[in-house]
């Protein structure tokens with residue numbers, strides 16, 4: 473069993489999240505993807521909408537039999553990705569986990585807690601995001617782990633970590649901050665009319 477983990481604020485979830493999830497399922501040979509809706513990104517000062525509301529909206533937006541929208545980090549009491557992955561690996565020893573993220577997150581990965589441990593624990597799938605390709609390829613994490621880059625998504629899940637892949641896909645420029653800036657995600661985390669469906 474290979475499970476992709478897509479961590480995020482999902483404040484709110486949008487079609488960019490749906491696209492990278494379905495593409496990761498198709499291109500990386502994943503059996504499932506679990507969204508890990510974070511209680512709060514350790515590097516973001518801004519307080520997100522309440523977790524329950526972000527999860528509830530995520531479930532509306534992301535409807536796929538192989539995808540679960542979860543609040544696992546709140547349940548586990550972890551907030552840092554390295555700690556979350558370590559806990560999940562301990563709880564599910566028979567599962568191969570793959571960490572998924574958009575190219576923008578690769579650019580700042582070296583600022584995450586125990587970031588090199590993440591790459592040594594699990595294969596990492598990077599999904600293209602408009603405007604971030606060059607910076608991602610030049611990022612510190614990509615440089616430090618350049619020898620661990622895998623050419624094709626299909627080879628990622630069963631590669632021995634450290635291993636990462638950069639997957640090009642049809643670009644989608646949706647972002648939660650743009651949705652919030654347009655006032656389409658209520659202050660209390662409630663979706664306003666018009667974004668019932670991403």
Ligand SMILES: Nc1ncnc2c1ncn2[C@@H]1O[C@H](COP(=O)(O)OP(=O)(O)OP(=O)(O)O)[C@@H](O)[C@H]1O
Nearest residue numbers: 480481482488573574577600601644646647648649
């Ligand atoms: N349009 C997109 N294309 C590719 N990856 C994306 C896209 N939107 C989000 N992601 C990725 O999904 C994960 C969760 O993203 P997040 O919930 O922070 O959404 P966001 O749109 O980036 O939010 P914000 O604008 O508030 O920073 C991250 O790994 C991010 O890189």
Ligand SMILES: O=C(O)c1ccc[n+]([C@@H]2O[C@H](COP(=O)([O-])O)[C@@H](O)[C@H]2O)c1
Nearest residue numbers: 479480481510513515552553554584585
């Ligand atoms: O572990 C860390 O230090 C760390 C620092 C920044 C972000 N993350 C994780 O990165 C994921 C993406 O966050 P976001 O807010 O960009 O959607 C989410 O799972 C966060 O918990 C993790």
